[in-house]
Amino acid sequence: MPKRYLTSNQGAPVTDDQNSLSVGERGPIVLQDIVFLEKISHFDRERIPERVVHAKGAGAFGFFIPYNSMAPFTKANFLQDPERKTPVFVRFSVAGSSVGGADTVRDIRGFAVKFYTEEGNYDLVGNHIPVFPIRDPIQFPDLFHALKPDPVTNVRGGPIAASRFWDFMSLRPESMNFLTYLFADNGTVKSYRTIPGYGVNTYKWVNLCGEGVYVKYHWEPCEGIEYIDSKTAVQLAGMDPDVASRDLFDTIAAGHTVEFEMRVQIMNLEDECEQAFDPLDSTKIWPEELFPLMPVGRMVLNKNPENFFVEVEQSAFSPAAIVPGIDFSNDRILQGRIFPYGDTQRYRIGANYLQLPINMPRKSIENMMQDGAMQTMYNEGIANYLPNTLGGGMPMEAPQKGKTDQEFVSGSIARQEIADDNYCQARFRYRTMTVMEKKHLVSNIVESLNQAYEPIQRRMIEHFMQIDSELGSRIAQGINLII
Numbered sequence: 001m002p003k004r005y006l007t008s009n010q011g012a013p014v015t016d017d018q019n020s021l022s023v024g025e026r027g028p029i030v031l032q033d034i035v036f037l038e039k040i041s042h043f044d045r046e047r048i049p050e051r052v053v054h055a056k057g058a059g060a061f062g063f064f065i066p067y068n069s070m071a072p073f074t075k076a077n078f079l080q081d082p083e084r085k086t087p088v089f090v091r092f093s094v095a096g097s098s099v100g101g102a103d104t105v106r107d108i109r110g111f112a113v114k115f116y117t118e119e120g121n122y123d124l125v126g127n128h129i130p131v132f133p134i135r136d137p138i139q140f141p142d143l144f145h146a147l148k149p150d151p152v153t154n155v156r157g158g159p160i161a162a163s164r165f166w167d168f169m170s171l172r173p174e175s176m177n178f179l180t181y182l183f184a185d186n187g188t189v190k191s192y193r194t195i196p197g198y199g200v201n202t203y204k205w206v207n208l209c210g211e212g213v214y215v216k217y218h219w220e221p222c223e224g225i226e227y228i229d230s231k232t233a234v235q236l237a238g239m240d241p242d243v244a245s246r247d248l249f250d251t252i253a254a255g256h257t258v259e260f261e262m263r264v265q266i267m268n269l270e271d272e273c274e275q276a277f278d279p280l281d282s283t284k285i286w287p288e289e290l291f292p293l294m295p296v297g298r299m300v301l302n303k304n305p306e307n308f309f310v311e312v313e314q315s316a317f318s319p320a321a322i323v324p325g326i327d328f329s330n331d332r333i334l335q336g337r338i339f340p341y342g343d344t345q346r347y348r349i350g351a352n353y354l355q356l357p358i359n360m361p362r363k364s365i366e367n368m369m370q371d372g373a374m375q376t377m378y379n380e381g382i383a384n385y386l387p388n389t390l391g392g393g394m395p396m397e398a399p400q401k402g403k404t405d406q407e408f409v410s411g412s413i414a415r416q417e418i419a420d421d422n423y424c425q426a427r428f429r430y431r432t433m434t435v436m437e438k439k440h441l442v443s444n445i446v447e448s449l450n451q452a453y454e455p456i457q458r459r460m461i462e463h464f465m466q467i468d469s470e471l472g473s474r475i476a477q478g479i480n481l482i483i
Contacts, residue, residue, distance in 0.1 A: 009038055016415040020138045020332060024411020025418055026280060029137075029335045036138045040336070043141035044344040051348065053144050054110040056101050057093030058192060058245035059312040060252055062301035064088050064115060064262070070296065073213055073266065074205035076325030078117040079296065087116040089358065090301060091315050092192040092248065095127070096147040102237035103244035104228065106187040106444070111197030111219060112317045113299070116362040123321040124217060125341070129186060130198040131425075132282040133175040135418050137336020142168065162451035170459035173422040174283045176467055180429045183444040184437060188233035191247045193258045194226035201319070201334035202280050204327040205266075214267040214279060214329055216286055218293060222259040230444050249304055258301040265291040278420045282333040285425060311358045316345035330409075332418065350374050426467045442471070446478030457481055 006014045014035055021033035029036065046052050063085040070079040078086040093110035094101055109128035114121055134143055146168035149156045169175045181187065189195050199217030206212045228236070236243050251258060265286045267279060277284050305311035318341035319334060328334055345353045351372035353359055365377065368384050383391030433441065445464075449457055461483055465472030476483045 008035065009042070018136065018139055019415040019417050020136050020336065021413060021415055022332065022411075023409045023413060025416055026278070026330055027409045027411050028330050029332065030413060033138075036336070037339075039138060039141055040340045041343060043144075044340050045347050049348055050099055052344070054091075054093035054095050054112075055099050056097050056103070056245075057091045057110065057312060058248050059089060059091040059305055059315060060248060060258065060301040061087070061089050061303040061305070062257075062299060064113075064297055064299045066297035067295055070205070071207060073207055073215070074325040075208045076117075076122070076205070076323055077119050078115055078122070078323070079325070087362065088299060088301075089114045089116075089311075089315060090299070091312060091317065092195075092244070096144065102241035104188055104190055104233040104236045104241070106182065106230070106233065106448075108182070109189060109192070109195055111195070113197075113219075114315070114317060114321075114359075115323075117323055118363060119323040120363060121321045121359075121361045122323045122326065123317040123319060124199055125317045125319050125337070126197050126199045126201075126217065126219075128189070128195040128197055129178065129181045130196075130200065130218075130285050131178050131181065132200055132333055133169070133178040134172060135174050135281055135283055135332060135420075137333055137340075139172070140336065140340075159451045159453070162448055163453045163456055166449055166452040166456045166460055170456055170463065173463055174281075174420070176422055176426040176463055177283055177285075177429070179445075180426045180441065180467075183448070184433075184441045185227035185229055187444070188228050188230060189226075190228050190232070190236055190243050191226065192244050193248060193251060194221050194223050196220055196225055197260065200282055201337070202282075202329045202331040203334070204269075204329050206325055206327055212269055212327065214269060214272065216265040216291075218263040218265070219260040219299070220263055222261060222298075229440060230447065252302060252304045260299045260301075262296040262299060263293040264296055265293060267291055277424070278418060280329055280331040281418060281420050282331060283422075284420070310356075314349060314353075314356050315358045316342075316349060316353050316356075318342045318345065352376070423463075423466045430468050430471050438471075442474045442478060445475055449475065450479045454481070458483075 006017060008014055017035050017039060020029045020036050022029050043052065064078070065085055066079050066082055068082060070076070078084065091110065091112045094103060094105065095108035095110055097105060097107060111126045111128055113124045115124070134140065146164050150160050150164055153160065155161060169179060197219030203215050204212045205215045240246070248258065265288070267286065272279050279286060319337045320339070320342055328338065349356070352374050355374070355377055368379060368386055370379065370384055381391040430438065449460055457479055458481065461472050461476050461481060464475050
């Protein structure tokens with residue numbers, strides 16, 4: 001078979017589509033990265049009309065109240081007044097499944113919160129697992145291609161599916177920490193009321209003085225965390241595939257509330273490079289003994305959607321939806337999520353998707369966006385351009401710039417992989433598991449990896465041995481592989 005070399009859709013040779021073009025190893029991604037833009041924009045348009053990822057979901061309305069003012073850390077209006085209730089909509093989802101999939105399958109659960117603040121919408125888009133399997137967003141389409149049914153048979157189970165999944169993971173060693181969560185009981189759930197949520201990415205909070213800190217978000221279910229084992233998950237997938245969606249709706253319909261506490265970890269910006277790990281690497285957690293959790297407020301869900309399609313299926317989230325006092329870090333995964341989420345929604349729902357009631361901010365919108373399908377919020381008058389003196393359309397005066405508004409970055413623009421330890425946190429997590437947790441982790445991995453082709457099994461065993469020799473040996477024994 002002749003050799004095949006990677007090209008762009010225009011036929012130009014592509015020498016690296018695994019590392020985004022960034023300013024230095026830890027700097028931001030640059031917009032001129034045509035390889036990333038072509039790859040991610042094509043991926044955004046792969047399904048009509050179902051979401052490519054997080055297709056199956058359930059939602060609920062409620063409110064958020066902070067315990068105290070967070071003014072020392074952020075000027076975000078909704079985090080200042082303990083008397084202020086900010087309306088929210090939350091969508092829980094299953095990342096890799098299609099609309100008809102079961103709620104209990106081993107997968108990532110989406111945990112997306114839309115805050116309808118007085119300064120505009122703030123979307124906190126996260127998961128129920130605290131780490132991501134990849135470090136670079138240019139690999140995002142590959143990750144979900146590997147998770148979805150194979151393109152020949154369109155089947156998710158069996159040796160081919162297992163081999164595709166483990167083939168990808170074995171070639172991305174940074175996924176090892178993620179796998180210790182996915183194949184523990186964390187990966188199978190039956191209720192959205194009892195799963196945690198994580199922002200996963202690192203954001204910045206900025207106060208009125210322009211001083212910034214890094215922040216990691218956590219949602220703690222007030223009923224406590226509860227998972228199910230693999231056997232129960234399989235039984236429920238056959239008996240009640242909508243168990244988590246049903247449970248959420250029925251609980252609220254019966255007059256009960258579903259509550260979560262927001263907690264954050266905070267790190268000073270200047271401490272980023274002092275850590276033994278890269279704090280902006282989404283495959284890593286921040287150790288709680290170094291960065292303790294700070295309670296921020298409580299979210300109460302108390303109202304079901306009145307129409308699933310109108311309010312859940314058409315709900316649209318984007319990490320680009322931020323408010324004053326919240327900013328982006330150079331977390332490469334976060335940088336790569338800023339563009340494609342909104343781009344996906346414009347393709348899936350339409351250019352004016354933010355005019356749908358579920359997505360519309362709770363404040364008046366003033367901009368010069370024009371026309372497009374389903375346009376209802378037209379601009380009055382003749383001046384549909386900026387700047388202008390005919391329609392009072394001058395932008396508001398910008399506030400005085402603070403310390404974080406003029407971030408200096410330098411470095412060679414190149415495609416380079418983030419260098420970090422792929423095994424240390426996975427090793428610590430495994431060694432601090434209980435005997436039962438270790439047993440379930442090993443058995444769940446064995447059940448899946450046992451179906452993969454032998455060369456892939458051997459690659460994975462090498463990774464597991466680097467996490468912990470006991471873990472690698474137990475898995476190898478479970479799949480009858482001599483090492």
